[in-house]
Amino acid sequence: ADLPRGGERAGLARLDAWAPDSGDYAERHDDLAGDRTSRLSPYLALGCLSARELAADPRLPEAMVRQLCWRDFHLQVLAAFPDLVDTAYRRGADDVWDADLTALEAWRAGATGIGIVDAGMRQLLAEGWMHNRARLITAGYLVKALGLDWRDGAAHFAAHLVDLDEANNAGNWQWTAGTGNDTRPNRGFNHERQAGRFDPEGAYRRRWARS
Ligand SMILES: Cc1cc2nc3c(=O)[nH]c(=O)nc-3n(C[C@H](O)[C@H](O)[C@H](O)COP(=O)(O)OP(=O)(O)OC[C@H]3O[C@@H](n4cnc5c(N)ncnc54)[C@H](O)[C@@H]3O)c2cc1C
Structure with a gap:
């Protein structure tokens, strides 16, 4: 609506x-x-x-x-690089991911138990849009903390984003996963630190808290 x-x-x-x-x-x-x-x-x-x-x-x-x-x-x-949507841009990148359907489902539903991640995922489900900082945090959590495949994350974003742009979705996911053309492929996202910096009062987390 x-x-x-x-x-x-x-x-x-x-x-x-x-x-x-x-x-x-x-x-x-x-x-x-x-x-x-x-x-x-x-x-x-x-x-x-x-x-x-x-x-x-x-x-x-x-x-x-x-x-x-x-x-x-x-x-x-x-x-x-027309294969960007499903193929690691960086040749030889560590593109081997765990498979954990339960963890993936929890991430998709905004039910990981990590407040800042769940807030972003619930904003996506509710609005078909997510703040850029939250996209970075939720994507970083999927690939770096859970070790799951960026393509599963990108597909979920693609199914819900009202601003879906295949180049920018895949490009940003690959940047986050370290498989893209970022000059620092091992960049990590500490979700606690990110929450403290970009949602210091917790207002974003409260706005999207599970009702
Ligand atoms: C994992 C991930 C997936 C993303 N998927 C998409 C997508 O499918 N479609 C999409 O348009 N953007 C995507 N982005 C980029 C960015 O999150 C959105 O463009 C931005 O949040 C849109 O909100 P806005 O228009 O208020 O941005 P503003 O901050 O107002 O920026 C103005 C415009 O600049 C462009 N822009 C802003 N940030 C970025 C960025 N990091 N990369 C590329 N372009 C940017 C967008 O066109 C945006 O509308 C993604 C980012 C990440 C981290």
């Missing part, structure tokens, strides 16, 4: 509502509870708005234009 309204007109309205209020984007875009990002991703993913049009808009903060560059980067990677 709460899915965003589709179309170019709705996308432009969202842009006009957000742009004047975007001055603190650089400082606060990682603030999980603050929810300060544009939420323009569905409009970009579905072609209702173009990234070039946004990048040329003088109201938008430079930090956001940099995010648009990441989007473009992953599209370019997919063009050069």
Whole structure:
């Protein structure tokens, strides 16, 4: 019921509502509870708005234009490496994963018992969207803490995201799993530390707590 309204007109309205209020984007875009990002991703993913049009808009903060560059980067990677969605980009990457259906199901349902992970997964199920920081934390938890296959995580995101973009979904999953073109493949995400930094008061976790 709460899915965003589709179309170019709705996308432009969202842009006009957000742009004047975007001055603190650089400082606060990682603030999980603050929810300060544009939420323009569905409009970009579905072609209702173009990234070039946004990048040329003088109201938008430079930090956001940099995010648009990441989007473009992953599209370019997919063009050069069409197997990105199901094949490790990094040849010889440690692409061997455990199989634990029970743990995978708990992750999908937002029932791992880790508050920050479950909050993100429940936001995904409820809104068809998840904050970027929560995507990093939940993806990192699946691949680094549980040791499960990033492709299963990407498939679950793909089934629920209203902003699904195969290049950006797979590219970001591979970045998190260390199989992509990140220069630091062994990057880890400590979910406790991430929760402390980006949800210090626990407001995001409380918002999405199991009712
Ligand atoms: C595991 C994982 C999966 C993801 N899957 C998708 C996906 O399927 N579709 C998708 O559009 N984005 C995806 N992202 C990137 C990012 O999470 C979303 O683009 C962002 O959360 C959308 O919210 P927003 O529009 O409010 O972002 P804003 O912060 O307002 O950013 C503006 C725009 O920049 C682009 N952008 C922002 N962050 C990123 C990023 N890290 N990588 C690439 N582009 C970015 C998006 O087009 C976004 O709409 C994924 C990230 C991760 C970690």
